Amino acid sequence: MSNIPADLRYAKSHEWARAETDGTLTIGITDYAQNSLGDITYVQVPKVGAAFKAGEAFGVVESVKAASDLYMPVAGTVVAVNGALDAAPETVNKAPYGDGWMLRLKPADAGAAKSLLDAPAYAKLTA
Numbered sequence: 486m487s488n489i490p491a492d493l494r495y496a497k498s499h500e501w502a503r504a505e506t507d508g509t510l511t512i513g514i515t516d517y518a519q520n521s522l523g524d525i526t527y528v529q530v531p532k533v534g535a536a537f538k539a540g541e542a543f544g545v546v547e548s549v550k551a552a553s554d555l556y557m558p559v560a561g562t563v564v565a566v567n568g569a570l571d572a573a574p575e576t577v578n579k580a581p582y583g584d585g586w587m588l589r590l591k592p593a594d595a596g597a598a599k600s601l602l603d604a605p606a607y608a609k610l611t612a
Contacts (some may be wrong), residue, residue, distance in 0.1 A: 487498075487515065487517040487520060487608075487611055488505040488516040488517045488581075488582070489515070489517075489604045489607055489608050489611075490582055490604065491603075491604045493582070493604065494558070494598045494599070494601035494602065494603065495515065495558075495601055495603075495604070495606070495607035495610075496549075496556060496558035496589070496601055496602070497602065497603040497610060498540075498556040498558075499514055499515045499517060499518035499521075500512055500513065500514055500515070500518075500555060500556060500557075500558045500602060501513055501514070501515050501558075501581075501582065502558050502559065502590075502598045503582075503591070504598055504606065508591070508592075508595060509564055509565075509589045509590060509591055510558075510559065510561070510588075510589065510590045510592055510598055511581065511586050511588075511589050512557070512558065512586070512587055512588050512589070512590055512608070513577070513581055513585055513586040513587045514546065514555065514577060514581060514585075515581060515607070515611075516581050517580070518553075518581075518612045519577050519578050519581045519585070522546060522548040522550055522551060522553060523548045523549050523550040523551075524548055524575065524578060525546055525547070525548045525574045525575055525577045525578050526548060526549060526574055526575075527545075527546070527547040527574050528544065528545075528546050528547075528548050528571075528574045528577060528587065529532070529544045529545040529546075529547075530543070530544045530555075530563075530566045530567070530570070530587050530588050531543050531544060531563050531566070531588070532563070532566070532568075533563050533564060533565060533566060534562065534563060535562070535563045536561070536562045536563075537557040537560060537562075537563075537590075538557070538560050539557060539558065539559050539560045539597070540556055540557065541556065541557050542554040542555065542556055542557075543555050543556065543557045543563075543588070544587065546574075546577065555587070557566045557593070558594040558598070558601055559590070559592050559593070559596065559597035559598055559600070559601070560592065560594065561590040561591050561592040561593050561597075562590065562591045562593075563588050563589070563590055564589050564590065564591050565588065565589040566588045566589075567584075567585075567586050567587055567588065569584070570585070570587065581586070
């Protein structure tokens with residue numbers, strides 16, 4: 486069974502969003518997604534300053550099994566990226582909700598994350 490933290494919001498495309506105290510959202514892929522992909526060998530994320538619409542592809546994660554697009558759960562502008570993933574993409578497998586985060590986003594709408602799935606809804610989706 487996947488780890489689904491109650492304090493996060495989830496996209497149907499298996500990305501998670503955590504609201505930070507400064508109003509930004511930290512974005513990554515879920516435990517379910519990293520487990521489905523297998524050993525992650527490469528993570529491509531956008532540059533700081535890039536703007537995205539909700540649902541737009543923002544990067545790629547490659548594993549020994551497949552390559553998969555990453556989709557922006559809410560619209561906004563990238564304010565930070567996790568550069569440590571360049572040298573250690575396997576961190577996503579080890580800590581998808583911790584050190585395996587991918588980017589921080591300044592959402593276009595401060596309440597947008599509320600439209601994402603809560604933990605029980607995501608658990609039902611992945612059951």
